Amino acid sequence: xxxxxxxxxxxxxxxxxATLIDVAADNGIxxxxxxxxxxxxxxxxxxxxxxxxxxxxxxSCTIPVQDGMIVEVDxxxxxxxxxxxxxxxxxxGTHNCxxxxxxxxxxxxxxxxxxxxxxxxxxxxxxxxxxxxxxxLIWLERDRCIFCQxxxxxxxxxxxxxxxxxxxxxxxxxxxxxxxxxxDKMNKKQARAASDICPVGCIIDKERGYDHAMGVRKYDITxxxxxxxxxxx
Amino acid sequence: MGKKLVIDPVTRVExxxxxxxxxxxxxxxxxxxxxxxxxxxxxxxxxxxxxxxxPMFLQRICGICFVSHHLCGAKVLDDMxxxxxxxGVEMLPTPEKVRRLGHYFQQLQSxxxxxxxxxxxxxxxxxxxAPEKRNILGLIEENPEMVKRVVALRxxxxxxxxxxxxxxxxxxxxxxxxxxxxxxxxxxxxFLDGDxxxxxxxxxxxxxxxxxxxxxxxxxENREQVDRFADVPALNMCLVDAEGxxxxxxxxxRITDEDKNIIEEFDYHDYMDYFAEATEEWSYMKFPYLxxxxxxxxxxxxGPLARVNNxxxxxxxxxxxxxxxxxxxxxxNGKASNKTLHTNWARAIEILHSVELIKNLLGxxxxxxxxxxxxxxxxxxxxxxxxxxxxxxxxxxxxYRANKNGEITFCNLVVSTTQNNTVMNRTVLAVAQEYIGGQxxxxxxxxxxxxxxxxxxxxxxxxxxxxxxxxxPLDVQVIDSKGNLLxxxxx
Ligand code: SF4
Ligand code: SF4
Ligand code: FES
Numbered sequence: 001x002x003x004x005x006x007x008x009x010x011x012x013x014x015x016x017x018a019t020l021i022d023v024a025a026d027n028g029i030x031x032x033x034x035x036x037x038x039x040x041x042x043x044x045x046x047x048x049x050x051x052x053x054x055x056x057x058x059x060s061c062t063i064p065v066q067d068g069m070i071v072e073v074d075x076x077x078x079x080x081x082x083x084x085x086x087x088x089x090x091x092x093g094t095h096n097c098x099x100x101x102x103x104x105x106x107x108x109x110x111x112x113x114x115x116x117x118x119x120x121x122x123x124x125x126x127x128x129x130x131x132x133x134x135x136x137l138i139w140l141e142r143d144r145c146i147f148c149q150x151x152x153x154x155x156x157x158x159x160x161x162x163x164x165x166x167x168x169x170x171x172x173x174x175x176x177x178x179x180x181x182x183x184d185k186m187n188k189k190q191a192r193a194a195s196d197i198c199p200v201g202c203i204i205d206k207e208r209g210y211d212h213a214m215g216v217r218k219y220d221i222t223x224x225x226x227x228x229x230x231x232x233x
Numbered sequence: 234m235g236k237k238l239v240i241d242p243v244t245r246v247e248x249x250x251x252x253x254x255x256x257x258x259x260x261x262x263x264x265x266x267x268x269x270x271x272x273x274x275x276x277x278x279x280x281x282x283x284x285x286x287x288p289m290f291l292q293r294i295c296g297i298c299f300v301s302h303h304l305c306g307a308k309v310l311d312d313m314x315x316x317x318x319x320x321g322v323e324m325l326p327t328p329e330k331v332r333r334l335g336h337y338f339q340q341l342q343s344x345x346x347x348x349x350x351x352x353x354x355x356x357x358x359x360x361x362x363a364p365e366k367r368n369i370l371g372l373i374e375e376n377p378e379m380v381k382r383v384v385a386l387r388x389x390x391x392x393x394x395x396x397x398x399x400x401x402x403x404x405x406x407x408x409x410x411x412x413x414x415x416x417x418x419x420x421x422x423x424f425l426d427g428d429x430x431x432x433x434x435x436x437x438x439x440x441x442x443x444x445x446x447x448x449x450x451x452x453x454e455n456r457e458q459v460d461r462f463a464d465v466p467a468l469n470m471c472l473v474d475a476e477g478x479x480x481x482x483x484x485x486x487r488i489t490d491e492d493k494n495i496i497e498e499f500d501y502h503d504y505m506d507y508f509a510e511a512t513e514e515w516s517y518m519k520f521p522y523l524x525x526x527x528x529x530x531x532x533x534x535x536g537p538l539a540r541v542n543n544x545x546x547x548x549x550x551x552x553x554x555x556x557x558x559x560x561x562x563x564x565x566n567g568k569a570s571n572k573t574l575h576t577n578w579a580r581a582i583e584i585l586h587s588v589e590l591i592k593n594l595l596g597x598x599x600x601x602x603x604x605x606x607x608x609x610x611x612x613x614x615x616x617x618x619x620x621x622x623x624x625x626x627x628x629x630x631x632x633y634r635a636n637k638n639g640e641i642t643f644c645n646l647v648v649s650t651t652q653n654n655t656v657m658n659r660t661v662l663a664v665a666q667e668y669i670g671g672q673x674x675x676x677x678x679x680x681x682x683x684x685x686x687x688x689x690x691x692x693x694x695x696x697x698x699x700x701x702x703x704x705x706p707l708d709v710q711v712i713d714s715k716g717n718l719l720x721x722x723x724x
Contacts, residue, residue, distance in 0.1 A: 098403060099290040101283075131281065133638040139283055206639060209285040213406065213414035214399025 003067035008074045020063040020071065021049050022231075029073055030225050032082050032111045034089070034199050035148035036061035038233055045149050048085045048111060051078055079115065086111050087120035093200075094126055094143035101210050102201025104217030108146060110224035129175045135183040137191035139204040145176045146200055155194045157182045164194070165203075176202060252683055254665045262670045265662040266515060267654075267687060276644040284313055284616075284635040285409050291631070291646070292403055297346065299403050300339035300394055301624030304332050304482070305631040307407030312502075312618025313635060314409045316607045318483065319502055319618070325607060326599040328411035333482045334594050335397030335406060336622065340481060341441070341587040342390030343625035344537075344580050347691040348444055349383040352577055356451035360458075360685055361678045379443070386440045389424070389432050393591065396420055411606025421595050434592050438553065441588040444581040445557055452578070462667075463573035463686045465659040467532055468496065468523070469539035470652065472623050478547065479540040481590075481623040488523065488533060489543055491569050497523065501621040504630060504647075520654050521647060532655035535627025536690060537579035542569040551589035557582045573660050576689040624649050626691055650692040660686040 052072035129142035195205035288306030311317030398404025427433030472484040523531030627649030
């Protein structure tokens with residue numbers, strides 16, 4: 001059923017039940033995101049896609065559109081909240097982009113640029129979560145994990161469907177875990193897929209490294225904004 | 234009561250150094266030391282990182298010769314995965330040449346910066362000129378056209394670094410066993426033919442030659458002073474090719490004496506078998522020396538002067554540099570020069586040599602080929618590697634080890650300024666004896682002379698102790714043997 005919503009005073013015709021974050025992208029309106037992947041079930045973990053819906057802040061990847069919905073995206077308040085959410089993720093981990101191999105294809109870094117973040121307003125916690133690198137093909141650089149849970153939900157052992165990644169602990173002592181036995185059953189293609197699904201440089205494919213020169217890395221070629229607006233991610 | 238003269242910090246040197254000159258009651262020099270008192274510890278920070286990250290991470294030790302650190306690290310990675318020279322496996326031509334290209338551009342850019350921004354003001358205005366004038370701003374006022382040429386030359390070098398590394402600073406090119414991109418004809422043409430704001434190769438060669446003219450003129454007018462200033466003994470060390478001439482990227486380590494006899498030549502993987510390192514409580518910088526010869530006789534000089542001393546011929550492929558090299562050797566009667574200020578002569582020769590090497594490489598079709606890296610089998614993994622390159626300031630060594638998971642467990646860096654530590658201290662002493670001994674008052678000229686001596690080495694005190702780089706004002710203090718401040722002078 002066709003309905004009408006308003007985003008930033010613009011009337012948009014769409015279908016009932018569509019997800020707000022997709023409707024916005026299809027109409028040329030960019031909303032940052034870090035856990036959401038178009039076409040995959042919503043995770044709702046990062047909150048970076050927060051916008052104002054009928055006067056309340058809500059994560060737009062979790063909102064099915066409804067007739068008459070009034071949405072604010074392009075306001076200084078909303079943008080500042082999105083930026084603050086990105087900043088918290090930088091403060092929460094230990095990120096050294098200049099020597100990180102994910103640089104140039106990292107969603108978190110790209111969102112930092114998109115939200116005009118210069119430096120985090122929150123104190124850096126320099127969280128120390130020991131790396132895990134015993135698996136043959138995968139290196140977990142835990143300090144960079146943003147707990148989006150993409151790997152937990154979308155990467156499974158092909159044979160049994162068991163999860164390969166999980167999150168242990170709570171609050172500040174949470175950390176990402178890998179089942180080494182299952183991880184060592186992964187072939188190179190799966191390992192690459194796991195590293196690609198991770199929005200940051202936490203899941204590293206040991207055979208990849210700095211395989212692309214500057215200027216031809218994923219987001220050097222097409223920005224994350226363009227990709228999202230084209231419906232690619 | 235003995236007195237101590239302190240020059241702290243030394244200006245126009247990368248990093249932070251301090252000089253003390255110890256005087257006895259009659260103001261005779263009884264000792265002089267270059268103290269390096271910063272500490273940074275990159276060797277520790279890199280532990281725990283994936284081994285392939287090291288060249289990206291460790292290049293940040295330096296904002297000037299980062300390409301050298303990057304490439305030195307790249308050679309270590311080659312060793313570690315078991316495809317490097319240590320295993321007798323020839324690196325593919327394309328990655329080796331792409332890396333060399335970046336290396337030569339870096340040498341050009343670094344030498345031009347040191348030579349014109351830091352050293353040339355001394356030559357053009359004289360060592361005694363007021364500090365307000367004796368700097369790049371003074372040069373701009375005196376000879377704006379020359380400075381414009383220098384800026385253009387430096388830009389050409391920086392753009393070349395960007396071509397290879399992807400960025401003018403701290404880019405990414407090398408991966409274990411190769412590089413991540415080649416160079417296209419279109420990119421090459423920009424550097425040969427020039428482009429909007431970018432010089433063409435013939436103009437670059439012309440401008441590069443000018444550096445030598447600046448030295449020749451200075452030498453002509455101040456021959457006695459230049460040749461007498463800090464004539465200090467040291468062995469000369471650099472990497473050499475199969476013919477025994479300098480190779481900036483790879484080769485054997487050769488050490489020669491004053492008569493150019495080869496006293497040691499070895500595979501750089503055996504460095505630790507030949508060298509020991511002394512430490513002093515007054516400096517964070519170590520003092521390497523050849524074990525066999527002891528600290529006094531076995532200390533080496535590295536960098537432009539050592540390389541030029543060691544090189545018989547550059548060959549026909551770089552004809553202008555060859556002519557300049559011959560003139561150098563003839564002037565020094567075929568002996569190695571120990572004259573500290575000849576380092577600037579050698580640096581000017583190398584500016585020209587790098588440009589000619591770049592020109593030749595740009596015409597090499599291998600740069601454009603597609604085979605970019607060797608991928609080894611797991612069995613070839615050694616987890617241990619040593620890399621050596623001739624950085625602009627001299628022989629640079631990186632050594633890393635990683636465990637089977639790929640995690641770095643050990644890192645040691647021996648940078649060129651560390652190799653030069655003893656000879657720099659000898660230089661400080663020689664200058665102090667000549668300029669300060671027997672004098673009552675410390676003048677600007679004396680302070681300048683010490684700085685000129687140190688600066689000839691273009692020392693990177695920050696990377697030698699792995700500390701931050703910066704340029705500091707000059708502060709001179711006279712301190713007696715009990716530590717009381719007798720006199721101080723600031724500028
Ligand atoms: S994961 Fe992304 S944000 Fe973090 S250091 Fe790497 S590139 Fe930077
Ligand atoms: S490892 Fe990567 S994909 Fe998994 S939860 Fe952390 S950030 Fe998300
Ligand atoms: S993208 Fe919506 S909560 Fe992460």
